[in-house]
Amino acid sequence: MRRNLTALLFVTALLSTAACGGSTTPAPSQPGQPDKVTVGVIPILDVAPIYLGEQQGFFSSRDIDLTLTPAQGGAAIVPAVVSGQYQFGFSNVISLLLAQSTGLPLKVVSNGNNSTGVDEDFAALMVKADSPITSPADLAGKTVAANTLKNIVETSVRASVRKAGGDAAAVRFTELPFPDQPAALEAGRVDAVFVVEPFQQAVLAQGGRKIASSYVDAAPNLAVALYFTSQQLIAANPDLVRRFTEAMKESLAYADSHPDEARAIIGTYTQIAPEVIAKLTLPKWPAEINRESVRTLADLATEDGLLTKPADVDALLP
Amino acid sequence: MTAALRRATLVVALPAALLTAWWFASAGSTDFYRPPLSRILAAFGETWFGPRLVDDVLPSLARLGLGYAMALVIGVTLGVATGLSPRLRATLEPVLEFLRAVPPPVLVPILILVAGIGNTMKVLVIVSGCVWPVLLNTVEGVRNVDGVLADTCRSYRIRGQARLRHLVLRSASPQIVTGARQALSIGIILMVISEMFAASSGLGFTIVQFQRGFAIPEMWSGVLLLGLLGVALSVVFRVVEHRVLGWYHGIRAVQRQ
Amino acid sequence: MTAGKTGRTGKPAGRVRLGLAGLLGFAALLELAPRAGVVPERYAPPTSRIVAALVEQAGEQRFWTALADTARTWATGLAIAVVAGVALGVLIGATPLLRAATASTIEFLRPIPSVALIPLVVVLYGATRSSTLVLVVYAAFWQVLVQVLHGVADIDPVARETALSYRLGRWARVRWLVWPTALPYAMTGVRLAASVALILTITGELVIGSPGLGREIAVAQTSGAVPQMYALVLVTGLVGVAANLVTRGAERRVLAWHPSVRAEVPV
Numbered sequence: 112m113r114r115n116l117t118a119l120l121f122v123t124a125l126l127s128t129a130a131c132g133g134s135t136t137p138a139p140s141q142p143g144q145p146d147k148v149t150v151g152v153i154p155i156l157d158v159a160p161i162y163l164g165e166q167q168g169f170f171s172s173r174d175i176d177l178t179l180t181p182a183q184g185g186a187a188i189v190p191a192v193v194s195g196q197y198q199f200g201f202s203n204v205i206s207l208l209l210a211q212s213t214g215l216p217l218k219v220v221s222n223g224n225n226s227t228g229v230d231e232d233f234a235a236l237m238v239k240a241d242s243p244i245t246s247p248a249d250l251a252g253k254t255v256a257a258n259t260l261k262n263i264v265e266t267s268v269r270a271s272v273r274k275a276g277g278d279a280a281a282v283r284f285t286e287l288p289f290p291d292q293p294a295a296l297e298a299g300r301v302d303a304v305f306v307v308e309p310f311q312q313a314v315l316a317q318g319g320r321k322i323a324s325s326y327v328d329a330a331p332n333l334a335v336a337l338y339f340t341s342q343q344l345i346a347a348n349p350d351l352v353r354r355f356t357e358a359m360k361e362s363l364a365y366a367d368s369h370p371d372e373a374r375a376i377i378g379t380y381t382q383i384a385p386e387v388i389a390k391l392t393l394p395k396w397p398a399e400i401n402r403e404s405v406r407t408l409a410d411l412a413t414e415d416g417l418l419t420k421p422a423d424v425d426a427l428l429p
Numbered sequence: 430m431t432a433a434l435r436r437a438t439l440v441v442a443l444p445a446a447l448l449t450a451w452w453f454a455s456a457g458s459t460d461f462y463r464p465p466l467s468r469i470l471a472a473f474g475e476t477w478f479g480p481r482l483v484d485d486v487l488p489s490l491a492r493l494g495l496g497y498a499m500a501l502v503i504g505v506t507l508g509v510a511t512g513l514s515p516r517l518r519a520t521l522e523p524v525l526e527f528l529r530a531v532p533p534p535v536l537v538p539i540l541i542l543v544a545g546i547g548n549t550m551k552v553l554v555i556v557s558g559c560v561w562p563v564l565l566n567t568v569e570g571v572r573n574v575d576g577v578l579a580d581t582c583r584s585y586r587i588r589g590q591a592r593l594r595h596l597v598l599r600s601a602s603p604q605i606v607t608g609a610r611q612a613l614s615i616g617i618i619l620m621v622i623s624e625m626f627a628a629s630s631g632l633g634f635t636i637v638q639f640q641r642g643f644a645i646p647e648m649w650s651g652v653l654l655l656g657l658l659g660v661a662l663s664v665v666f667r668v669v670e671h672r673v674l675g676w677y678h679g680i681r682a683v684q685r686q
Numbered sequence: 687m688t689a690g691k692t693g694r695t696g697k698p699a700g701r702v703r704l705g706l707a708g709l710l711g712f713a714a715l716l717e718l719a720p721r722a723g724v725v726p727e728r729y730a731p732p733t734s735r736i737v738a739a740l741v742e743q744a745g746e747q748r749f750w751t752a753l754a755d756t757a758r759t760w761a762t763g764l765a766i767a768v769v770a771g772v773a774l775g776v777l778i779g780a781t782p783l784l785r786a787a788t789a790s791t792i793e794f795l796r797p798i799p800s801v802a803l804i805p806l807v808v809v810l811y812g813a814t815r816s817s818t819l820v821l822v823v824y825a826a827f828w829q830v831l832v833q834v835l836h837g838v839a840d841i842d843p844v845a846r847e848t849a850l851s852y853r854l855g856r857w858a859r860v861r862w863l864v865w866p867t868a869l870p871y872a873m874t875g876v877r878l879a880a881s882v883a884l885i886l887t888i889t890g891e892l893v894i895g896s897p898g899l900g901r902e903i904a905v906a907q908t909s910g911a912v913p914q915m916y917a918l919v920l921v922t923g924l925v926g927v928a929a930n931l932v933t934r935g936a937e938r939r940v941l942a943w944h945p946s947v948r949a950e951v952p953v
Contacts, residue, residue, distance in 0.1 A: 151812070151813065153908075154905050154908060154909075155908060180813065180814075181813075181895060181901065181905065182812070182813035182894075182895040183813065183893065183894060183895040183904060184641075185641075186640055186641045186808060187808050187812055187813040187894060187895055188812070188813070189643075190462055190808065190809040190810070190812055191811075191812025191813065191814070193461065193462070194462070194810075194812065196811070196812045196814065197812065209642060209643055210643055213461075213643040213644075214461065215461055215643065259641060260629075260638065260641075261638070261641075261642060262641075285546065285627070285629050286626075286627060286628060286629060286634075287541075287546060287626075287627045288538075288626060288627070288907070289908065290538065290907040290908060290910060291538055291541050291542075291626075291627065293729075293910075294541070294542055294726060294728075294729045295541065295545075295546060295627075297726065298542075298545065298726075300545045300546050301546075309909060309910045310910055312910075313910050317728065381905060381908070381909040382905055382906045382909040382911040382914050383909040383910065383911065384911060387910070436786075439786045439787050439789075439790075440789070440790040441790070442787055443787050443788055443790065443791045444790055444791050444794060447791065462809040462810060463810070516704060519700070519701040519704035519705055519708075520704045520705065520707060520708035520711075521708055522705055522708070523705040523706075523708055523709050523927075524708050524709055524711075524712045526926075526927050526930065527709075527712075527923045527924070527926075527927055528923070529881075529926070530881070530884070530885075530922065530923045530924075530925070530926020530927055530929075530930070531919060531922055531923045531926070532884075532885045532886075532888040532889050532892070532900075532922065533885070533889070534888075534889050534892050534893060535888065535892065535900075535903060535919050535922060538907065538915075539730070542725060542726065542729050542730055543725065614797055614799065617797070617799045618799040618800065618801050621799060621801045621802060622801055622889075625801075625804075625893070633801075636802070636805055637805060639805070640805035640808065640809065645809065648805050648806075648809075649806070651802075651805075652798075652802045652803065652805065652806055655798065655799060655802035656794070656795075656797070656798040656802065659796075659797030659798050659799060660793065660794050660797055662797070663793070663796075663797045
């Protein structure tokens, strides 16, 4: 029994030491050494530019040792950026406006991705093949699936409904993760879905059709998501923030002008099937932020009641 | 000090000390994500004692109750059948062990496919997790029926329904109650998980929405409420257990002396 | 399941054959249901396609990295929970005053569902391994603690009196009296804690996004890669079964000296 006891204690100690492997916060950099930077991203097509930029060396050439950490959503990324665990994060515009209105010390540094601005967009409001709904105005009183409630999907879809002359306040939203939306639409559990790629392809494959491109209806060339950081980092290391912003601008411009390479890199950090990647509609990746569209979204969000205080867009944007 | 007073002090002392420590440690906190306890308690009152109690909390509890009851019925029925038949047990055991190991949030998308996004799905999620402790403990309980009692039943020709009620179920009931106890804590967890995904109302849903909307003191108050709920349910369970298993506790106490 | 009592079930080979038959029957059911249209085939693929996707995954480095991450988080969380649970359990259990004073706090904290902590740990630690680790340790700790407390309380009064009459010191009492009595309960606690820890590890990775199998499942979901997602679910189930076998094996070896294998104590 003594032998078993010792063995048990030994194994426990071994397992405990195995724990102390990963570190969470990067160590402060020494002069001459590249800065260790962690960026929180969501593993979707929108972030292809930063992956592409890392591959092309735009970050390492500016002394940035980049680590990209996938997370499930803005709700997980924002706290990590505020507490300093991530230096930068990726989140959609409405989440950032909401965060700022509660007093969180965030500042946008770079553009993330935009709508294509034309009817064929990377996101769409879609219905089943045999649905009687033909226009967003018909959605009054119906149920639309949104992946997150009280966020950019609601704002955009309501904008579509308003544009088509319908009653925007009468649309009901139900929360459903994107992956589960095509099947729910097919089974008739929701009347319409607002999906992004690659799920747009999935709905099309099962015969669904598009009734609106809500990101286009919300504002021209809508900025959908942005990269941001905390005020602390800007105060502590403004040079790093500047270098990161420049690297991002270069990455965005590169991805926008090299769509085939963007498609290739999407296959490395997602599990989207290659034949689907070839058919995807890619977002636009302009290097500059479309400030006007951010202001429009802020107004729409206030009108819909998502924002209780008017947002200070100029304080949020660089 | 009288014995009752002493006992009351012991019960209250440590929690009171911890709460006080939390109060003072967080009093001056400016950290957005760790608000002062005073703000959390203020948010608790205004968030939960209003229409939300009826709109969110009660439906969640109702789904929990329904799912739990179904899990008990299914678990005990299947457990008794499996426990009594060694062949059935040998056939089903690997499949059950496998299904048990799949974490509930992974099952949610599958259940959404089968049962949609309404109350049925949420109740099914609760059942799918709660049934395992009940089932496995019932099987163990039925297997460990005392041999002497079984032989006595056989000599007195007690068969069928009577044997099931008086021998099998009664012998297995302490073990079944153990399983039911574990199933209760799992049930609360699953109630929250089932509302984190495709939901539009409910306790878990509300807490997650607070988190996503950066309403942090309200979120903390929701976590507190879940804790209180867990405690309340476990107290209720203990009262029910005392009545149902009174005979068993008595026998054990006598045996231990 | 537990050792012994194979008499009525026949030869072990017969049992294995029946078990395999059950597994094959289940796999066949899952193969036929989508093909027959009971569930939509596009979103619930038949077994053959899932197995094919699994074989494909097994050839990729990221799959094994994720598996290693999950195993590490699980083992770390379990180890911390077991050490803390046993240490605190023996300490609290051995002192009647401590046991009385902490009883109410334990009864309050124990039923708090670990998922209630998810929003908390996300805002405190972000999508890192630490968040999931907190969840795992929290849930597993109580399983171990409660079992050890029961074990310490179950010390045979005659043995305790004997130890006292022979004037055994505190450490000798712990070594020869408390530890052997509590060990079977502790092992039951470890077994329960192991399965809880695994479920919470995957849940944390799935919901929060910490590195591991759960996150791979989430990535497969957001990519719309349905067969790959089910393949990972299959792996999760297999890992759970493996973890169960490992802890049962450990329990049987550590308790080889014990006259009977203890049943789980009503908690």
